[in-house]
Amino acid sequence: MKYFEKANDLYNKKQYEHAINFYKKSIETKENEAASLYNTAVCFIKLKEFDKAIINLHNALNLKKESSYFFNLGYCYAMINEKNKALNYFNIAWSLNPKDTECEKAINLILKSYLHKASS
Structure with a gap:
C-alpha cells in the first residue's frame, strides 16, 4: 500500500498521529505532495495543533492553490x-x-x- 493511501486509511480511523507519519513519508517521496501536506495539516487541526497545521497549509499552498x-x-x-x-x-x-x-x-x-x- 502506498504511503498516501495508508495515511488516508489511518485518518479515517481517527489515528491522526499515525496518519501524520505516513503523510510525511508520502511528502518525502513526492507522492501526492500537496494533498499530503494538506491532509497532514487537517490531522494537526484535529489534534488542535494549529501552529503546525499553519506551516503545512502554507507549504501546500506553495504547490497548489x-x-x-x-x-x-x-x-x-x-x-x-x-x-x-x-x-x-x-x-x-x-x-x-x-x-x-x-x-x-x-x-x-x-x-x-x-x-x-x-x-x-
Whole structure:
C-alpha cells in the first residue's frame, strides 16, 4: 500500500498521529505532495495543533492553490485569535469558491465579532 493511501486509511480511523507519519513519508517521496501536506495539516487541526497545521497549509499552498487550503488556513488563524489573517484567508477561499457557504458564515462571524467589539 502506498504511503498516501495508508495515511488516508489511518485518518479515517481517527489515528491522526499515525496518519501524520505516513503523510510525511508520502511528502518525502513526492507522492501526492500537496494533498499530503494538506491532509497532514487537517490531522494537526484535529489534534488542535494549529501552529503546525499553519506551516503545512502554507507549504501546500506553495504547490497548489485550493479553496479548502485557504479555508483551513483561515480556520487555524481564527482558532489562535488572529482574526485579520483569518478574515483574509477566508475571503481568498470564498473568492475561489463563491458557492462555499461555510466561508461566508466564517467571514460573517468574524465581522460580527468586530462589530460587537466596536459597540462595547
